[in-house]
Amino acid sequence: xxxxxxxxxxxxxxxxxxxxxxxxxxxxxxxxxxxxxxxxxxxxxxxxxxxxxxxxxxxxxxxxxxxxxxxxxxxxxxxxxxxxxxxxxxxxxxxxxxxxxxxxxxxxxxxxxxx
Numbered sequence: 001x002x003x004x005x006x007x008x009x010x011x012x013x014x015x016x017x018x019x020x021x022x023x024x025x026x027x028x029x030x031x032x033x034x035x036x037x038x039x040x041x042x043x044x045x046x047x048x049x050x051x052x053x054x055x056x057x058x059x060x061x062x063x064x065x066x067x068x069x070x071x072x073x074x075x076x077x078x079x080x081x082x083x084x085x086x087x088x089x090x091x092x093x094x095x096x097x098x099x100x101x102x103x104x105x106x107x108x109x110x111x112x113x114x115x
Contacts, residue, residue, distance in 0.1 A: 025051035030063035040064065040104040044087070044095050053088025060087065061102060075101050 029052060032038035043060055046052045061072045061083070076083050079097050081090075090098070098104070 021051050022054045025049075026055045026059060029055055029060060033060065033063040034065060036065065040099060040102055044090075044099065044104065047087035047090060047095075053086060055087050056083065057081065057085045057087060057090065057098070058083025061098075064102065 029038070029043055033040065033043060040060075043052070058072065058076070061067060061076070062069060073083060079094070079101060081094050081098065085094075
């Protein structure tokens with residue numbers, strides 16, 4: 001068993017493997033969004049996939065091209081959705097409002113928040 005420097009008790013190998021898989025999914029989703037090879041719609045459609053669903057909403061939205069941390073957080077607050085929500089935990093109504101606010105092809109205009 002491996003020992004984490006911050007936690008003196010051994011970590012289960014399965015937990016370490018799971019965490020690595022989630023980090024890999026997060027990195028892949030963020031890279032595809034920022035590079036324009038995936039749309040926010042596609043990411044939301046794949047939120048039921050086991051590892052993609054574990055990714056936090058805020059991380060995904062901040063990976064969008066032209067995303068600003070401040071505007072993203074304000075828009076989420078206006079929508080009443082926590083950035084710490086995992087993609088798999090989003091309700092369909094929340095997904096629709098996120099796509100409308102952040103410019104998914106099924107949504108409206110991107111970055112409509114007035115600062």
